[in-house]
Amino acid sequence: MLRYHTIQKTKVHTGRGSIRNLPALLDDAGFKNPFLVYDQGIAQTPIIPKIQMILDYAGFSYYWYDRITPDPTSDLVDHGAALFRARGCDCIIAIGGGSTLDASKGINVMCHNDGQILDYVGHEDRMQPARGLICIPTTAGTGSEISNWIVITDLDKGEKHPINVINSMCDYALLDPELTIGLPAQITAATGLDVFSHAFEAYTSTRANPVTDIICEKMMETVIKYLPRAVSDGTDIEARERMQISAAYGGWTLIDGVVHIGHCIGHEIGAVFHIPHGAAVSYAFPAMVKHIAGARLQKIRYTGQLLGVDFREDDSPETIAAKTAEAYIRFRDEIVRLNPISHYKPDLSRVNLDMARTICKDPLTALTPVPVTQEDLMYMLYLIFVG
């Protein structure tokens, strides 16, 4: 089968204040009875009352499901789909960060498929396509609004599963940077660093190609320039807008370039120690850079230069990787000021061979440009947790 590089099914509407165009978007799409999905964090912000007023004023009736939690679990997805059916709605409006967007994409899948969402882990080919989803991101991070992935947690096993929903991506994404103005600094930092990880991992994975490379280079440059501004002044609308668009394009690169070991480690340490996704992948970043130096030196050098490193002509591959990793740590810890991993008080007795085995089983590990053994992972985990 031919490989296609520019796959994008989601229609994207952007602009400051564009949330006011939601009724027009619903009319364009022919949807009449929306099912609003969000979490309790968003419920505390003015975003939900604003959207409800916009829908009320335009004469739409709607239902809502406000039980989404960070790192959404499969039961939330299955329950949401049952409620959607019971209410007779015709579309989902997902309002929130990646957790809400992923859960909503999963709910949408389960509105058009039998069984339970976890039945489709590793059996994505059995999914019937689903339509009827509008995503309104309120963080600038995961890019879930235009990506083909969802990440669902299996509570029984305590594992996070990436599921490919390429035939059930969202139909519309509405990007209004004003909705990200109230995002607290630490969440801005973590989600923005997730964008950087998407860019770097898609840029260096075994699936990287000239099409995704161009987008990834621009995304990394954008994060370095605008994330510090968005963190230090949440009302900087230009910085918010750039980060929001960059995050969405990150979702696009995930379709083709995908991600690799940084995200595999991030999924596992995030699930075990309840570390927010963007923070978890950023703690894994320096160890990942060192691991792949043998295969992606030019790209690591380019990333280091973006981060301000002045390399010497005779720098060895190890030095290039080490300097890039150090520059990234400076950016993460001193400029963006992400909380250190110790903030989550990880129980180090759980950082063991079992953890390394689980990470190795993540199918995305295979996209790492240098093969990863359990021994390699033990070393990377040592770098992350001990330094």
Ligand SMILES: NC(=O)c1ccc[n+]([C@@H]2O[C@H](COP(=O)([O-])OP(=O)(O)OC[C@H]3O[C@@H](n4cnc5c(N)ncnc54)[C@H](O)[C@@H]3O)[C@@H](O)[C@H]2O)c1
């Ligand atoms: N689908 C993908 O391609 C993809 C890619 C990367 C990560 N993910 C998944 O996305 C999830 C993480 O998403 P996230 O990082 O966006 O965080 P999140 O959705 O978990 O949100 C974090 C917190 O921020 C709050 N919040 C969101 N927007 C806000 C706003 N504007 N103002 C105030 N508070 C706000 C939320 O209520 C929540 O409490 C994880 O489950 C991760 O695995 C998915």
Ligand SMILES: [Fe+2]
């Ligand atoms: Fe991510």
